[in-house]
Amino acid sequence: MTQWLEEQARVRERRGLVRSPLVRVANDRMVDLASNDYLGLATDARLAEAAREAIAKWGTGATSSRLVAGTTELHVELEHALAQLTGMDAALVFSSGYLANLGVTTALGGPGTLIVADEQCHASLIDGFRLSRSEVLNFRHNSVQDAADKLANRTQPRALIAVESIYSVGGDAAPLSELLALAEGHDAMLLVDEAHSLGVSGSGSKAGWGAIAGTRLAGHPNVIVTATLSKALGSQGGAVLGSLLLREHLVNRARSFVFDTALAPPAAAAALAAIGVITAEPWRAAAVHHNAAALATGLQAARGRPGTAVDRSLGAVQSIPMASAEAALAAARAAHEAGVRVGCFRPPSVPDGVSRLRLTARATLTSADIEQACAALRSILERTS
Numbered sequence: 001m002t003q004w005l006e007e008q009a010r011v012r013e014r015r016g017l018v019r020s021p022l023v024r025v026a027n028d029r030m031v032d033l034a035s036n037d038y039l040g041l042a043t044d045a046r047l048a049e050a051a052r053e054a055i056a057k058w059g060t061g062a063t064s065s066r067l068v069a070g071t072t073e074l075h076v077e078l079e080h081a082l083a084q085l086t087g088m089d090a091a092l093v094f095s096s097g098y099l100a101n102l103g104v105t106t107a108l109g110g111p112g113t114l115i116v117a118d119e120q121c122h123a124s125l126i127d128g129f130r131l132s133r134s135e136v137l138n139f140r141h142n143s144v145q146d147a148a149d150k151l152a153n154r155t156q157p158r159a160l161i162a163v164e165s166i167y168s169v170g171g172d173a174a175p176l177s178e179l180l181a182l183a184e185g186h187d188a189m190l191l192v193d194e195a196h197s198l199g200v201s202g203s204g205s206k207a208g209w210g211a212i213a214g215t216r217l218a219g220h221p222n223v224i225v226t227a228t229l230s231k232a233l234g235s236q237g238g239a240v241l242g243s244l245l246l247r248e249h250l251v252n253r254a255r256s257f258v259f260d261t262a263l264a265p266p267a268a269a270a271a272l273a274a275i276g277v278i279t280a281e282p283w284r285a286a287a288v289h290h291n292a293a294a295l296a297t298g299l300q301a302a303r304g305r306p307g308t309a310v311d312r313s314l315g316a317v318q319s320i321p322m323a324s325a326e327a328a329l330a331a332a333r334a335a336h337e338a339g340v341r342v343g344c345f346r347p348p349s350v351p352d353g354v355s356r357l358r359l360t361a362r363a364t365l366t367s368a369d370i371e372q373a374c375a376a377l378r379s380i381l382e383r384t385s
């Protein structure tokens with residue numbers, strides 16, 4: 001095994017695929033265009049206070065799985081708040097978004113289920129599909145027609161269509177109403193991963209409530225929503241939302257719920273406080289959209305092309321396609337040296353040929369931050385063309 005590990009390390013080195021986490025230094029004053037703390041809530045005093053209170057009341061850890069003694073009043077309250085925010089009937093909280101996706105896909109999948117999934121679905125969905133032992137057919141990114149073709153001759157009694165409302169790396173949005181019509185026509189369930197839109201999508205008084213709230217999808221019996229509490233909500237954890245019947249099924253059948261220690265009480269409390277902030281302060285989601293527009297405009301001059309590949313109004317995630325994995329890495333490093341932290345996505349996180357920089361237009365960026373970032377990125381992109 002040791003020899004094999006050494007060989008694997010050499011292969012990664014040869015292919016330029018070595019990954020290691022960038023260690024953050026406290027108060028490093030970098031302009032942060034990399035984190036998923038879209039609304040700036042991870043450092044919000046109100047969330048911190050809620051977490052502290054929860055520790056005082058319940059302790060630092062949940063002490064056991066949800067079905068044994070890990071369900072506190074906080075978990076129940078959080079589930080009600082999540083269901084209310086998104087407009088779904090019921091929610092079930094997991095200890096991460098990854099485990100929520102794993103739980104729902106395995107509990108609904110199996111030999112009798114066909115899964116028709118967008119080719120850009122997140123790894124946590126893909127892993128769930130594999131574990132579920134369902135037949136999986138991928139459709140071309142955002143092509144409803146291709147999804148329809150994949151569903152057309154199904155032999156399985158059940159079908160699940162899986163998408164993300166805003167895609168994690170590309171930042172573009174799924175055509176949700178067409179997909180729901182497709183699901184209805186095929187007696188299929190539509191699973192929508194709201195990881196990158198909860199807290200961000202929505203408009204007016206519902207700004208930040210997500211892509212489902214206030215639409216025909218909310219509370220629809222064919223719709224399942226998954227969410228993470230670790231991005232816009234500034235905490236940790238995940239959830240599956242849907243009908244009461246679905247919730248009851250998951251409580252009994254989702255192994256990543258049944259056999260996992262419950263979400264820690266301070267994380268549940270912080271997420272609950274975040275929902276309060278989101279509903280009270282719709283300006284945060286609006287600021288994300290404002291900053292996304294400013295970033296896109298500021299990058300437009302770069303390399304004489306439209307600086308981002310996505311419609312900037314959709315969410316926080318902006319994506320800059322790069323010529324190669326090496327170019328993406330070099331640009332991310334140069335940005336870091338210029339005091340700007342950006343995401344760098346290259347194989348194996350994305351397929352070959354679609355390496356990119358990923359920028360997040362977080363609500364708490366100042367206009368000076370955006371100017372600094374755009375100036376640095378423009379000069380880097382011009383050099384790496």
Ligand code: PMP
Binds near residue numbers: 098099101195196228
């Ligand atoms: N789904 C998507 C689309 C994601 O981007 C992520 C996190 N990167 C997850 C699910 C997993 O969520 P968590 O980080 O809470 O495990």
